[in-house]
Amino acid sequence: MRDVTTARTPTRNRGNRRTEILAAAATLFAARGFHGVSIEDIGGAVGVSGPALYRHFSGKEALLAELLLDVSSRLRESAVAAVTSPGSPEDTLDALLNVQITFALEQPALITVHDRELGNVPEPARRQIRRLQRLYVEEWVTVLAELHPACPPPRLRAATHAMFGLLNSTPHSAGELRPEAMRPLLRAMARAAIASIATIG
Template sequence: MGDVTSASATPSTPARPRRNRRAEILEAAARLFAARGFHGVPIEEICGAVGVSGPALYRHFSGKEALLAEMLLDVSSRLRESAVAVATSSPGPEQSLDALLDVQITFAIEQPALITVHDRELGNVPEPHRRQIRRLQRLYVEEWVTVLAELHPTCPAARLRAAMHAVFGLLNSTPHSAGELAGGDMRPLLRVMARAAIDAAVNAR
């Protein structure tokens, strides 16, 4: 058998771009952290899940804590950016609320591992990254509160804020129901439940 490394061998698949490899590492780490916890997953296992060496992983991240920090910073930033885009492009508050629900429901259905990691492991993110994550999350909530305030101008902002935290808790319960309903069935169910929760909160006496 000829040398598979020779020039006459069939060319191998080109190396993935670095940005894709970085994303693969983050995705694999999220799955592993969600399944066994941050402290239960050695860095070598993350490397094995992605097919990279330790030195290759350390070219992207200085260690597990840095990896966890970027994972949660990235998703918090993307959610906030999506909310801002919705707020600036929708013709009115009703459409903005529909679009915001789409953003959060899509995240809840497609990223249950990230939800689990955030709930369990935020305390393992070093400062100041944890403060940055919290700040991005507050800004995300305020995008929702601004839209709801347009729809319900007589409802106190504190109540709207509390309502949104409750709605996020409802929507982000998807890791506990994974596999029980297909995404196509879960999406309208979550939308109806979220709308009902918002209406109940703003109309409570």
């Protein structure tokens, strides 16, 4: 009389604990910074204590690396999907906005860690994360370039970063507004901000 519905892989709940740890670490890193969080803290947050983490990760830095690698590849994947789906440049921009806004609203901790802690990732992984981040930005720049052909790329890049700053402000205004109200606000502000870059220079 065993429960067969939970389709267990060869090794039972394999991966749950791992995922749990990643989530807890993201929250803690976002709140106190990589060096402000101890292995003990992370373990404690998931109900195991300390060195248990080494059964799942080779070390603290590896944990961070996996976190950032995961975020940056998911972001890039979603961006590629948005860009390759058919539609006008305006449609594509809207799709990109949705990607970033959804991420910012649903995973504020990951977003925070993603743009603060790259410096603590050891070298092999760091390069790859940087590459993914760069590719993500370039998806945006490409679309913006279609909408504003007269705008030089450096300005487009700066504008893109400014927009990320705007959208990623969600951790700061946590609690001010419900997500359902935050989403249209961010979308409107970001759209307007982008539209404005044609009006200067």
